[in-house]
Amino acid sequence: MEKTFLMIKPEMVEAGKQGEIIDLLIKNRFTVRGMKQFRFDRERAGEFYGIHREKPFFPDLVRYITSGDVVGIELERENAVKLLRELVGATDPAGARPGTIRYMYGSSLQTNAVHASDSPESAEKELAIVFAGD
Numbered sequence: 001m002e003k004t005f006l007m008i009k010p011e012m013v014e015a016g017k018q019g020e021i022i023d024l025l026i027k028n029r030f031t032v033r034g035m036k037q038f039r040f041d042r043e044r045a046g047e048f049y050g051i052h053r054e055k056p057f058f059p060d061l062v063r064y065i066t067s068g069d070v071v072g073i074e075l076e077r078e079n080a081v082k083l084l085r086e087l088v089g090a091t092d093p094a095g096a097r098p099g100t101i102r103y104m105y106g107s108s109l110q111t112n113a114v115h116a117s118d119s120p121e122s123a124e125k126e127l128a129i130v131f132a133g134d
């Protein structure tokens with residue numbers, strides 16, 4: 001079984017939408033193997049989004065992702081990485097297809113509701129960062 005990682009972003013946790021999103025994951029036959037609500041500190045957020053460190057939006061991204069609690073979820077399914085990215089939809093909600101999580105819950109490129117790992121290697125790295133020490 002392949003593992004992947006989904007993170008519910010601060011504006012969704014603030015709005016109490018965690019349950020609806022988890023329900024969608026379960027209806028789409030993902031198995032929840034671990035779940036953690038927590039707040040990133042700046043150092044760990046920078047590590048998590050390290051691939052974007054040189055991008056112009058990096059400081060804003062770190063400020064936003066550390067602004068409140070997130071929910072990190074370890075998921076398992078065959079072909080989990082690809083299928084989760086299909087369920088999540090395009091990074092910019094304006095371009096996300098109907099039925100995707102970002103179409104339903106995203107409101108901007110930054111407040112796009114959730115993050116999903118883009119490869120099995122990223123999933124492993126992100127899971128290690130989020131669940132470190134648990």
Ligand code: CMP
Nearest residue numbers: 052057061091109110111112114115116
């Ligand atoms: P996520 O899948 O969490 O990965 C990095 C995040 O950076 C992305 O979703 C967006 O929310 C955010 N972001 C902000 N600005 C941009 C941009 N110009 N291009 C891509 N991602 C951006």
